[in-house]
Amino acid sequence: DIVMTQTPLSSPVTLGQPASISCRSSRSLVHSDGNTYLSWLQQRPGQPPRLLIYKISNRFSGVPDRFSGSGAGTDFTLRISRVEAEDVGVYYCVQATQFPWTFGQGTRVEIK
């Protein structure tokens, strides 16, 4: 199975400041069709996860443009340009390139 490793596991951030989360996969996530199926999910306290970013850098419908994704191969990053109070929660990367689908362990974003 592909192991997804996120760093840091916790990220205290000042409101209005940027935040960055790294996700590293144990094998390349480039699919045989040429796409890289790496997504990011946000889980606010007490809520189910929701899709933020797909295929590395594509924002899902309704996601604010302060969220961006980048990376390639085995190294990926989620950035929040200016953290707002509603961004508090846990963020997960997930790969859908190879079965079984696997998630990172999650990164908690909290306000300092």
Place this chain on the structure above:
Amino acid sequence: QEQLVESGGGEVQPGRSLRLSCAASGFTFSSHGMHWVRQAPGKGLEWVAVIWYDGSNKYYADPVTGRFAISRDNSKNTVYLQMNSLRGEDTAVYYCVRWGDEKTFDSWGPGTLVTVSS
């Protein structure tokens, strides 16, 4: 607006069975694969099972293979998870998730809690 609503969770003794249901609305259910993903209390997300849009293929995570069975009824817009021989480590919130375009988990239900305890 698509909506997924799980039901059927509860407390059950080890070794017993439980069937979860997920009712879908607001989209063409028969065009989408569907997943079950679980989250143990205070823990991260774990993929459990997937069923193709037409039910032709089903895949399971190793920890549940041989004990859980996913199925769907496209006439009822519902996906199911039959869970047998339940163990304490199956205790989790179980989410029903739509398999969207570009291989995304693009819509999640609120989840249903399954507690396995004697």
